[in-house]
Amino acid sequence: MCGIIGLFLKDQSLQPRLGKLLAEMLVTMTDRGPDSAGVAVYSSDEIDTIKVTLQSLNPEADFAELQQKLGAEMGCTVDVQIVDTHAIVRLPGSRAGDITDALAQVCPSLRVMSTGKSVEIFKEVGLPAEVIERFSIDKLSGSHGIGHTRMATESAVTTLGAHPFSTGYDQCLVHNGSLSNHNLKRRELIREGLTFETDNDTEVAAAYLTHKLNQGNSLGEALEASIDDLDGFYTFLVGTQNGFGVLRDPIACKPAVLAETDQYVAFGSEYRALVNLPDIQSAKVWEPEPATVYFWEH
Amino acid sequence: MEYDITATGIRGLNEKLHAEPADSSQNWNVVNPNGAHAIAVGLNAPLNVSINGSTGYYCAGMNKLASVKVHGSVGPGAAENMMSGSLTVDGDASQYAGASGHGGLLNIKGNASSRCGISMKGINIVVHGNIGHMSAFMAQSGNLVVLGDAGDALGDSLYEARLFVRGEVKSLGADCIEKPMREEHIAFLAELLNEAGADATPDQFKRYGSARELYHFNIDNASAY
Structure with a gap:
């Protein structure tokens, strides 16, 4: 159904x-x-920012230092908003193409729910x-x-x-x-x-x-x-x-x-x-x- | 009698309607249906039930004797397997309205979507607007009257139901053909249009029925199935 x-x-x-x-x-x-x-x-609401919604099986461990690690890996300011098993990562729009590789380095077990300027997916x-x-x-x-x-x-x-x-x-x-x-x-x-x-x-x-x-x-x-x-x-x-x-x-x-x-x-x-x-x-x-x-x- | 579905629940309504004596012609006014399923199903007395708003699945299903009116639209399977009585819908009907109905009148003032009257077995259905595809599929008996247009594959694998359409038929299904309107059809249709309060005359309609070539499997007809 x-x-x-x-x-x-x-x-x-x-x-x-x-x-x-x-x-x-x-x-x-x-x-x-x-x-x-x-x-x-x-x-x-944020011009020149993209949002990546991530999901984790172990959110406490995976999300604890994600903001610092991603920021260091990408060399730019990254904001991570944790919402239960999901996290919304906000980063400069110009760096949208680099996020996949950065996540693979920092925490490969994370799953990407969505990427975009506007969308957030929670499931x-x-x-x-x-x-x-x-x-x-x-x-x-x-x-x-x-x-x-x-x-x-x-x-x-x-x-x-x-x-x-x-x-x-x-x-x-x-x-x-x-x-x-x-x-x-x-x-x-x-x-x-x-x-x-x-x-x-x-x-x-x-x-x-x-x-x-x-x-x-x-x-x-x-x-x-x-x-x-x-x-x-x-x-x-x-x-x-x-x-x-x-x-x-x-x-x-x-x-x-x-x-x-x-x-x-x-x-x-x-x-x-x-x-x-x-x-x-x-x-x-x-x-x-x-x-x-x-x-x-x- | 008045009943508020949102306040008191659908099951309570159907229990009260089923508890009416067999000869009761009580008036029931049902408010706040809010798309609930199975409103006024299985009625078995000549009740007058007025539903003020739109309903979900199976409104007035299996109805016997009761006159049910919906001042709104109905979801899938309205008047499914109706035995007698009537369901009148001021708005539109979703798919398979009147499916397998044995008797009574289903009177839809708006449009009906796909599979209207599928496998109908004696019910009369009058649709004042259009009907969707695969309507009257395997319809066995009864009458489907459409004042507007019919969608694809009307009357596919039809048995002995009669189909009357005033507007365009997008396509006929397997073994469904146009047939002449004889005097008996015109007289019957005039009576049914009058009963349904339809603004139309019988001479505006074309009749469709079964070519009766697919009743029994014949290898020469294999491609038509």
Whole structure:
């Protein structure tokens, strides 16, 4: 099953409430998937800074001196904000290309959840309410975000198997469904030089989109291409620095509801995820068409 | 009688509705449905249930005798396996509305999405807007009336259900063909449109039904399956 939600704010005055609204939406979807949960939040308040979200199996040991070690290794000022098992590393935008090598030297066991100017990804095993509390997601502000609560079908219940999956710089993906040709596509993408952390089907979809974007396609074009290349059931919700997009497979068994007002665009696997949003009674509410790309940008 | 789902829970509502006497025509006003699942399922008395807001999965599923009205939209599987009575939806219906319904009237004032009336077995469904793909798949009997357009593969592997569409049909499914509107169809459709309060006349519709070539497997038809 799985439950997915997303919120794209048009009205800036709602930004301080983004985390709280996303948290309520995700908790409502708990019974669609109680295995693990995750949220990606986009907020870009610091000019010329990039953010790298890291996750650790031993956060106390790994994060204790990370700021000093990374700073020394990279020769620049690095800020590390520890949030439970995750840490947000902020560093000058000009050094974005050096972080992977520096992490390999300083602490190779750390996992990179996301990299980008705006995105932060928090995900762990557990119920949505537990994951939200661990990372204080309800306190976060931002311009848009997506979330997922998982009922595992394709791979193990682990932190890395949880969604969102990062699909590249400031991009991420959540998925409700199951892909049937993910092993074939994974082998093809490995030959193209992409790397994988899990056996998860959604990671293949994420890597597929990254590959298409690296080839110069727009996100819309990459999503259009996935209709032909990815086989199986899916409702995808994709986040980018400026917006989010929705795509359902041509059969469209996986549920999806969109709502739009002057203040926001909201997505939920079910309508009940949306009922606490401001002024939802006057929103335009509809079901996205199969095999049709929807996209909103700031 | 009034019932607040958000305050008191869905299970309490269905228990009260099931506890009504078999001949009760009590009026029930349900507020704050907030997309909850399985609202007013399995009713077994001629109750009048009004739901003020949108519902989740399986609203009025397995309904018998009751008249259920939703002043909002309904989630997947509305009126699934309805036996008799009616479900009226002011807004839209999600996928597989009226699936496997045996009887009664499902009256959707907005649009219905994919698989509307899949495997219907005697129910009448009137959709005032459009319907999505694979509607009336393997539909066995009953009538599906669409005032708007139908999506891909309408009536795929159809048995004896009758399909009436006023607008465009994107494509017909395997073994589904257009058939002539005879007097009996026009008379029946006029009655059903009137019952559903539909702003349409029977002469505006085309009828679709089964070519009856796929009832039994025939190797010559293998490519059509």
